[in-house]
Amino acid sequence: MLVAPRSTPLDVEPLVDSVLHASRALVAVAARSLAAVADEVTLPQYRVLVVLAARGPQGLAPLAAALGVSPSTATRMCGRLVRKGLVQRRTPSRDRRQVRLALTEAGRAVVAQVTALRRGEIARIVAAVPPERRAQVVDALSAFAEAAGESADRDWTAGWEL
Amino acid sequence: MLVAPRSTPLDVEPLVDSVLHASRALVAVAARSLAAVADEVTLPQYRVLVVLAARGPQGLAPLAAALGVSPSTATRMCGRLVRKGLVQRRTPSRDRRQVRLALTEAGRAVVAQVTALRRGEIARIVAAVPPERRAQVVDALSAFAEAAGESADRDWTAGWEL
DNA sequence: GCAGTTTGTTGCCTATAGCCAACTGTTGCT
DNA sequence: AGCAACAGTTGGCTATAGGCAACAAACTGC
Numbered sequence: 451m452l453v454a455p456r457s458t459p460l461d462v463e464p465l466v467d468s469v470l471h472a473s474r475a476l477v478a479v480a481a482r483s484l485a486a487v488a489d490e491v492t493l494p495q496y497r498v499l500v501v502l503a504a505r506g507p508q509g510l511a512p513l514a515a516a517l518g519v520s521p522s523t524a525t526r527m528c529g530r531l532v533r534k535g536l537v538q539r540r541t542p543s544r545d546r547r548q549v550r551l552a553l554t555e556a557g558r559a560v561v562a563q564v565t566a567l568r569r570g571e572i573a574r575i576v577a578a579v580p581p582e583r584r585a586q587v588v589d590a591l592s593a594f595a596e597a598a599g600e601s602a603d604r605d606w607t608a609g610w611e612l
Numbered sequence: 613m614l615v616a617p618r619s620t621p622l623d624v625e626p627l628v629d630s631v632l633h634a635s636r637a638l639v640a641v642a643a644r645s646l647a648a649v650a651d652e653v654t655l656p657q658y659r660v661l662v663v664l665a666a667r668g669p670q671g672l673a674p675l676a677a678a679l680g681v682s683p684s685t686a687t688r689m690c691g692r693l694v695r696k697g698l699v700q701r702r703t704p705s706r707d708r709r710q711v712r713l714a715l716t717e718a719g720r721a722v723v724a725q726v727t728a729l730r731r732g733e734i735a736r737i738v739a740a741v742p743p744e745r746r747a748q749v750v751d752a753l754s755a756f757a758e759a760a761g762e763s764a765d766r767d768w769t770a771g772w773e774l
Numbered sequence: 775g776c777a778g779t780t781t782g783t784t785g786c787c788t789a790t791a792g793c794c795a796a797c798t799g800t801t802g803c804t
Numbered sequence: 805a806g807c808a809a810c811a812g813t814t815g816g817c818t819a820t821a822g823g824c825a826a827c828a829a830a831c832t833g834c
Contacts, residue, residue, distance in 0.1 A: 462738055465746050468753040469638075469734045470727075475760035476635040477642050481772035493655070494821065523822050525783060530820080547781045547830045548756050565632075572631045578759035584627050585751070590745070590752030591630040594664055594800060597740035598637035610643035611636050656791065672812060685792055687813060692790080709800045709811045 469478055469594070475575070483567040491536070496564070498527055499536060499553060501609055503511035503561045516609045522586060536560060631756070642774060645729040649722055653698070658726070660689055661698060661715060663771055665723045669714035677710070678771045698722060 484496060491499065494517075502508060508516070514524035528551055531537035536557035540550045540577045553561070579587060646658060653661065656679075663678045664670060670678070676686035690713055693699035698719035702712045715723070741749060 462735055462746070464742075465738050465750050468757065469738060470731060472753040472760070473638040473642065473730070473734070475633075475757055477774050478772045479760075480635065480639050481774070482747050483741055485772075492820065511780095515613050519821085520823060521782065522784080522824080527821080529783095545781085545831070547715045549782065568635070569628050569632060572635070573628050575669045575756070575760045575763050576624055576627050576764050578633060579627075579755055581691070583714050583755055584624070586748060587701040587752040587756060588627050588630045590749040591634040591756075593741055593745050594737065594749055594753075595630065595633040598641075598737045601737045608640075608644060608647075610640045610647075612639050612643070616822085654790065673810095681791085682793060682815080683812065684794080689791075691813095707801070711812065 461471055476572075479568060479571045479575075483564050483571065484612070485563055486567055490534070491531075491560060495527060495536075496560075497609060497612070498524075498531060499557055500559050500612055502537065502551060502553045503558065504611060507547050507550050510551065513551055518609060531557070638734075641730060641733045641737075644722055645726045646734065648729055649726055652696070653693075653722060657689060657693055657698075658722075659774070660686075660693060661723050662774055664699065664713060664715045665720065666668070666773060669712050672711050672713065675713055680742060680771060692717070 484493065487496070497517055498513070500575055501513060503534060505516065507510075510524055510528070513528075514521045517524065519527075528537055528539060532539050538550075538552045538554050538557075540552070542548060542550055576584065576587070635647065646655065646738070649658070659679055662673070663675060667674075672683060672686055675690075676683045679686065681689075690699055690701060694701050696718075698716055700712075700714045700716050700719075702714070704710060704712055738746065738749070
C-alpha cells in the first residue's frame with residue numbers, strides 16, 4: 451500500500467523504532483510465559499484455548515475459521531485437548547450435528563497461568579521504571595493500545611491475540 | 613491469591629494492565645508478520661534465522677544452545693534451511709570438526725522482510741496516535757524498553773528475541 | 775418421507791520438530 | 805603413534821500439525 455508517510459510533521463521513524471524495540475521485549479516475555487506450559491500444550495493448542503477463552507464456547511467451524519485451519523485439523527486438535535482434559539466437547543440437544551467446544555476448568559487454568567506469568571514478568575520490568583514516569587507510561591501505552599484497536603481493519607488479530 | 617497491592621506507592625496494577633494490553637497488540641503484529649512468510653519458514657526455523665542474524669555466524673553447538681534444542685535437532689533444522697537456500701554451512705579449514713552456520717543473502721532477506729512488515733504495521737498504528745502525544749509515547753516506550761533491558765537477568769530473551 | 779444441505783469426523787498422506795543413542799571424523803595430548 | 809575428548813551427523817523413534825477427499829449423521833424443505 452505504500453502510503454506516503456508525510457502526513458506527520460515530526461517523522462515517525464524514531465517512534466516506530468522505539469515501539470519495535472519495546473515490542474521485542476514484550477514478545478520475548480510472551481514467548482517465555484508460553485514456554486512455561488510447553489510440556490502441557492503446544493503453541494497451536496494454546497491458540498485454541500485462547501480463542502475459546504476470548505470468544506466463549508464455539509462450534510467447530512467458527513473455531514477453525516478463527517484459527518485459520520481446516521475443520522479436520524481443528525477436530526483433531528480439539529481431540530487432543532479433550533484427551534488432556536482442557537476442553538469439553540458437547541453436542542447440544544437442539545442441533546445434534548453441532549459440537550460445543552468449551553474450556554474446562556483446567557483449560558481456563560492454563561490460560562490463567564500463562565497470563566499470570568506474563569503479568570508477573572511485566573510487573574518485574576515496570577518496577578524498574580522510575581515511579582514518577584509511570585503515569586506517563588500508562589497514558590502512552592493506553593494511547594497506543596487504543597490506536598491499535600482503531601487500526602483494526604477487520605480480522606485484525608486473526609486469532610493471534612495471545 | 614489476592615495480595616494487597618498497596619506495596620507500591622502508586623500501585624502498579626494499572627501500569628501492568630496497560631502494558632499487557634499493548635503487549636497483546638504487539639504480539640499479534642509480530643505473529644501476523646511471521647505468518648506472511650509461513651510458507652517459506654516455520655516458526656522454529658525463523659528462530660534459527662533470527663539467532664544467526666543477531667549473533668552472527670555460529671557453530672552448531674552454540675546455536676543449539678541458544679535455541680534450547682539438542683544438537684541433532686539443530687543439525688536437521690539447519691539441513692532444511694540449507695536446502696531452502698537460507699543458510700550456508702561451511703567447514704573452516706582450521707578445525708574441520710566444526711561447522712560455520714551463516715545466513716545467506718536470501719536468509720537475511722527473509723528476516724528483513726518480516727521486520728519490514730512489522731515496522732509497517734507498527735507505523736500504521738502509530739499513525740493513529742494523536743501527533744501531540746507521540747513524543748510522549750516515544751519517551752514512555754523507551755523507558756520501558758530500557759527497564760526491560762536492565763531487568764535482563766542473564767539469558768533473558770532465551771533465544772526468543774523475534 | 776425423500777432429497778439435498780449442513781456439520782463434523784475419519785482415512786490417508788506429508789512434513790516438521792524433537793529426543794536418545796550410536797557413530798564418524800578431527801584434533802590434541804601424552 | 806596412539807588414545808581420549810570434542811563436534812556434528814545419522815538412525816530410529818514419537819508426536820504434532822496440516823491438508824484433501826470421502827464419509828456419516830442430522831437437519832430442512834418440499
